[in-house]
Amino acid sequence: MARKKSADKVDKIINEIKASTPKFKLQLDAKTTITLKTKEQMQKWMALYPKAQLL
Numbered sequence: 001m002a003r004k005k006s007a008d009k010v011d012k013i014i015n016e017i018k019a020s021t022p023k024f025k026l027q028l029d030a031k032t033t034i035t036l037k038t039k040e041q042m043q044k045w046m047a048l049y050p051k052a053q054l055l
Contacts, residue, residue, distance in 0.1 A: 022035030022036055024042045026042060026052050026055070027054075028045070
């Protein structure tokens with residue numbers, strides 16, 4: 001059987017997962033939706049696809 005992880009290690013892992021999740025959803029067209037982590041990425045995609053919508 002595996003040993004339990006300490007509460008500190010579990011909290012650290014959970015915080016890393018939360019920090020890595022995307023913060024923006026951008027719908028490029030009716031079929032294409034992408035997720036982005038930073039505002040800079042969002043601005044780049046908005047420049048490429050002016051009709052994109054932020055969800």
